[in-house]
Amino acid sequence: MPPSRFRVEEDLLGRKEVPAGVYYGVHTARAMENFEISSTKAFETIFRIRYEITENxxxxxxxxxxDHIDDLRRLITSILEKSTYDNYEIIVVENNSEKSDTFAYYEEIKKADPDRIKVVKYDGGFNFxxxxxxxxxxxxxxxxxxxNNDTExxxxxWLEELLMYAQREDVGAVGAKLLYPDRTIQHAGVVIGLGAHRTAGHVHYRCADTNFGYMGRLCYAQNFTAVTxxxxxxxREKxxxxxxxxxxxxxALNDVDFCLKLREKGYVNVWTPFCELFHYESASRGSDVEKPDPEKAARxxxxxxxxxxxxxxxLAAGDPYFNINFSLDRSDFALKA
Structure with a gap:
């Protein structure tokens, strides 16, 4: 273990008085070979653990x-230009596009990087x-x-922040912090039973990105029942x-269902605020919930x-990461009336 990283653990645990959160975090981190610990932007006593990526x-x-090639181009450009982790492939799954520009763009990106990018075709109706x-x-x-193709x-x-958790034996799915273009929160973890349909909902929804969140929860990685x-x-194995x-x-709800299946297998799902993307939500298809389309609403x-x-x-047992005294009608951790 590199001395600088090892010293983080020695210094913290060598103190006579160590905050409980630090002590727990350090001992949790020992499950991994190398790690770094630092304070988050919220409070000095809220800590961030960076696990070493164990393999490439x-x-x-x-x-x-x-279709929606402007969205796809923006996403792929952002991946290619901003990723610092280089060992990845991009698989675009084409589903019933109609515009010639779409297929021209597919050829363009495949030709530009044939070893990294490929397009496969799904001929059925839309089924995410x-x-x-x-x-x-x-x-x-x-x-x-x-x-999603409507992210940036x-x-x-971003890939390292997701991978450092996904590589852990005890972790199932790992999700990111997704922001609307106005920098309000679209996704910061999913709670089951939340929302009008009593299925699942996003916490901190539409909260300002500058907000630390309830008990600082927008500032540190944590377990959630599900992520988007x-x-x-x-x-791939999991x-x-x-x-x-x-x-x-x-x-809808395929992601929450998947996370619950992982939980059944004994894994925990993790949300991290240190992987950030914009999400131009439902730009390609439109929303099933927010737009008054009777067919989509019925589906x-x-x-x-x-x-x-x-x-x-x-659902009857309640979400273990959401206090039973909080209202299931609100995403802001408000107490029940």
Whole structure:
């Protein structure tokens, strides 16, 4: 172990009085070979552990896409320009695009980097789960990263921040901090039972990025029951072990269902604020919940009913990462009325 990193642990534990959080964090970090500990931007007593990446494993980035080439170009450009981890492949899963510009762009990116980028075709109707499963089937990586085409990488070390947790034996899925273009929170972890449908919802939703969050929770990595599939990393082995995404959830809740399957297998799911992306949410397809489209609303209702039935015991037990005294009608950790 490099002396500078080892000294972090010795210095902290050598003190007569060590904050409980530091002591716990250091001993947790000992499960990994090398690590660094530093304070977060929020409080000196909220700590960040950086685990060493133990191998230069291939990451397969799976991007479902239908037209909207401006979105896809912005995303792929951000990946290529900002990634400091170089061992990755990009697999675009084409699904019923109609514009000639789309296919011209596919040829352009394949020609530009044929060893890194490829396009595979899914011919069925839109089914996010089936599209992602096909992408994974055509991947070569030890790790899989599901990534929406309407996202944009912000932080240069984004892949490392996800991988340092995904490589751990006890971790299932790892999710990122996703921001709307106005820099309010779109995703900072998912709680089951939250929201009008009592299925699952995002905490800190639309909170300002400058806010530290409830008890500083926007400032440190932590366990959540689920993370969004808009940016989700997991090892290929665990993806297969959990059976991939359930294609019965064609549009909604497939990511939460997947995370619950990982939890059933004994893994914990992690959200980290140190991997940041913009999310221009549902730019390609439109939202099933926020837009008054009767067909989409009915589809969401069906999938929500399926989810509530499949996970009724877990929903009844409540989310272990969300205090039972908090309202399930709000995402801001407000107490029940």
């Amino acid at each position: 494993a291939l990451i397969s980035i799976i991007i479902p896409n239908k 789960s089936a599209i992602c499963n096909l992408g994974v089937k055509n991947s070569k990586g030890k790790y899989v990263l599901l990534l 990488v912000i932080s240069v070390n 599939g808009a940016c989700l990393m997991v090892s 993806y297969d072990e959990a059976g991939g995404l359930d294609e019965g959830f064609a549009v 969401y209702d069906r999938e929500a009913e399926h989810f509530r039935e499949k996970w009724k015991d877990e």
